[in-house]
Amino acid sequence: MTTEMTRTTCRILLLPILMISVGVLVKGYADIGDGFSAGVIASLGIILQGVAFGAEEFDRLPLVRYAPLATFAGLFLALAVAFLPVVSGDPIFLHHPVAGDSATHFGALEFITPVLFDIGVFLIVIGFCVGSIGAVARETVRRERDRGAQAETRRGSPGAPAERGDRR
Amino acid sequence: MPEFITNPNLALLLFCAAFAAPLLTTVIGTWRPALTGIVAIVTTAACLAIVGISYVAELSSINVPWSETLGLRFHLELDGLAQMYALLATGIGLLVVIYASRYIPLHLEHHHRGLDEQPRFFGFLLLFMAAMVGLVMAGDAILQFVFWDLTAIASFYLIGFDRDREDSRTSALMALLVTGISAVLVLIGVLMLRSELGTYSIPEMITLESGGTNVGIALGLIGIGALAKSAQVPFHFWLPNAMTAPTPVSAYLHSAAMVAAGVFMIGRYYPMIASFDWLLDAMLVIGFLSIAVGGVISLTRDTLKQILAWSTISQYGYVVVMFGLGNEYGLTGATFYVLAHALVKSALFLTAGAVTEATGATEMSETGGLARRMPVLALGSGLAAAGLIALPLTIGFFKDELFFAAAWERGPAFGALAVLSAALTFAYVSRFWIGVFLGPVRIEPRSISWFLTGPVLVLGVSTVIFGLWTAPVIGIAESAATLPANGPAQIEIAYHLDARHENVMAIATWALGILLVVSERWWSPAARAVASLGDRVGPERLYNRTLKGLEYVSDWIHRVEVRDLRSRVATILAPAGILVGLAVIFTPNSDAFEIGNFDRGDLPVAMMLLVTALAAIAVSIPRDHLRIVITVSCVGFSLSVIYSLLGAPDVALVAVLVETMLGVFFICMLLLMPRSILRFETREPSERFGIRRDIVLAVITGATAFFVVWGVLSRPSPSTELIDRYEELTPLAHGRDVVTVILADFRGFDTMGEITVIALVMLGVMSLIRKGRLR
Incomplete structure (x- = not known):
C-alpha cells in the first residue's frame, strides 16, 4: 500500500498532466509533439493513479472503463478526416483550410483539420494504453478475488477440493 | 413515364435483382424464418422474368470504367450466350428453390437443427445464382474472374451446409481447392491475354488477330480452370464427393450451374480457342476420357446421387468433345446439349432427393418398385430419363442427333466412339430408373409433398413439350451459339424417317444400350475392376496425398516454431539475419564500410553510445525478470538522449514516452504470469544446447545488423x-x-x-x- 503522501501527490498531478497533454496536442502543429506524444503523456498520468491507488480503485475510474471505446471513437474520427474528402471528389487526406487560405484563429490557436486527425490519434493511443493496462488491472483483481474465495471454501469445508483452481 | 421504366437497362436490372435476391432473403429470413422460402421464390422468379423479357427486348449492356488506370471496366452484356446460361441459372434455380422451400425444413428437422439456419442456405444458394448471372454477363475478363471465384466460394458453403458432418466438410474443402486453385490459372491466363493483346475486354480480344503461342498458353490455362469446374478428367473427383451436399444443391450446382460455368467459359473464349488445333485436340481427348470414366464408374455405383454425379462427368464430356470437334454441328450441339442436359439431369437429381425423402433409402439396392406407389414421380423422372437417353419425341433426341452429326463429320471412327458413348449413357440411365421404379417394393414410401414431386413433373413434361415444339429451344440455342461461332449459327433439326447417319447411329445406340442393360452380369466385374483401379491410382489419391503431405510439413514447422519462446524468436531472427546477410555480401559495395572522421563535437554522442552498448550487454546478465525489464528500459532511455543530442527533439520525446510506457506494459505482463513460473525461470539454468544456439543466433543477427547500418551510414545520403x-x-x-x-x-x-x-x-x-x- 502506498503512503498518503504519494496518493495525494498523484491525485494533484493528474489534472496538470492532462492539461499538458492537451497543450502538446493542440500546439502539435506549431511545436514539438503531436497526438501520439500527447496520448502517451495523458495515459501515463492516468496510469499513475493506478500505481498510487491500486488495481481495484483504478478499474473503477470512468476514464479507465471507457478507454477501450475511445480507441474506436478515435479510429472513426481519423478515418472520417482521412476519407470524407473522397465524397466531394477530392483526394484522401485533403486538409482544410487548403494551402493559401487563411485559418480561423482563436488566440494563437488555428482551427485546421489536421488537428482533428491528431485528436483521433490521441484518442486511439490513450484508449490503447489505458485500456490494456485497465484490462490487466481488472484481471489481477479478479484473480485475487478467486484466490480469496478459494481460501474461503477451503476454510469452510476442510478437505473438499477447490472448485475454481489456479488456471495455470 | 421516365425512360428507365419504359425502356430499362435489362443487363443492369438483372444484375441488381440477382444480387438483391440473396440480400433480401437473408435479411427477411433472419427477421422471420418462416418467410425465407417465399422470399427466395419471389426474388428468383423476378430474375427469371427479367431474363424472359430480355428475349423480346433489344440487346442491353452496361459498360462503365471503374478503375481506369488499370484498364478495368464494369462491363455487363446480356447477349445470347449470357441469356441462355442466365435462363438456366434462374429457371432451374426457381424450380430448385421451390423444391428446397419444402426440402430444407425437413432436412434440418432430420438433423436436429433449428429452422433459423434456413436463411443461411437460401442466402448462399441465391448468392450462387447471382454470381452465375454476373459471370455469364461479364464482358470484362477481370470482372468475370471475380464472379468465377464467387461461385466457388458460394459452393463451398453450400456443399458444406451440413457442417456437423466431417465428410461434408472435407468435400466442401475439396471442391473449393480444386476449383479455387484452378481459378488461379484462369487469372494467370487472363493476365497473359492482357499483356499479349492489351485489353481485358473479351469482345475486343476476339476481334484482335491472336495466333501467338503465348495466347495459346493463356487460353490453355483458362481451359484447365474451365475443365476443372466442369468436373472433367483428371479434376473430376470433387464432383462425386460433393454429393454430400443437400439434394437441392446437387440438383442446382451439379447439373445446371457450377459445372455449366466451365463449359460456358470455353464457349466465351471459343472464337480464340478455335485457332489453336492442339487445344481442340486436347479437349477431344479429355472429353472422351471423361465420357468413358464417368460412364463406366456410374455403372458400378449403388448410391443414387453417386450414379448421377458420375453421369454428369460423362455428360459434360460430351459437351467438351463437341467443342473439340469444332464444326458447325459441334458448336450449336454443345450449347444445345447444355440446355437439354440441365433440364433432365436436375429432374433426376430432384427425383433422387424425393425418393430418399419418401423411403429413407439412399442406395439403389434398397429401393425398387416405386412406380406403382409414386406414379407422378415415376412419370416425371421417366420422361426426363427418356430425354437423357435420347428417345424420340423428347428434347434429348436432338442433343444426340447433333452429337452424332458432329462426330460423323469428323470421320467414322469418331462416329463409332460417339455411338459407344451414347450406349453407355443409355445403360446407366436405364439402370438408375429401372432400379428405383421397377421390380419388387423394398421399402414402403411415405406420401410426400407436391413441392417435392411437382418440379420433377414440370421438368419431365417440358422435356417432351420441347421435344415436340422445338422452336423456342432452337431459338435460344441458336442465339447462344452465335458467340462461340463468332457469326450466325443455325440448327436444323427435325424428325426424319429415313436411313441417314444420325438415325442409324441412334438405332445402333439403343440396340447396344439394351444389350448392355440385359448383360449386366457379364460386364459388371470388369467395370468394378476399373472403378477400384481408379480409387487406387486415381487423381483423388494424389489430392489426398498432397494434402496430407502439406499438413505434415505445416505441423512440423509449427512444432519447431512454437516449442518455446526462444525458438519462436529464433524462427524470426535466423532467417532474417541469414537473408539480409546474404544481401549484404552480394551487394556491390566499393565505397561502403568507411570509417569517417571524429571531431570533438561528436564526443557526447559517442559517450552516450557507449552507455547504450553497455546497457545492452547488461540486459543479458540479470536473471530476475523485473531487473531485466529495467535494464531494457535503460537501453531505450540512453538512446533517446542520443536523439536529443543529434537535434531531433520530436523523436527524443516520443522515445522517452514510449520507453516509459513499455516499462509499464512489461511489468503488467509480469503481474499476469503465475509467480511459480517466474520463480522457476529465475532459478533454473537454461540447457547447454539452448545457450550455444542463442549465442550463434545473436552473433549472426547482430553482425548482419551492424554491417547493414555501417554500409548505409558510410554512403553519402542520396539527396x-x-x-x-x-x-x-x-x-x-x-x-x-x-x-x-x-x-x-x-x-x-x-x-x-x-x-x-x-x-x-x-x-x-x-x-x-x-x-x-x-x-
Missing part, C-alpha cells in the same frame, strides 16, 4: 531534396513543426495504417484478457 521540399511545404500546410505535418498530412495515409494496427492490437488484447468485452 536531401525530399526533406527540403517538406520543409518548404510545411508553412503552406499551416504548420511550423515539420514532423507533425509529415505525420498528419504529407504521409497521413501511413499514419492511418499504423493507428489502425494499434486499434487491432487493442481488440486482440481485449479478446485475450477480457474475452472480447470492451467495457
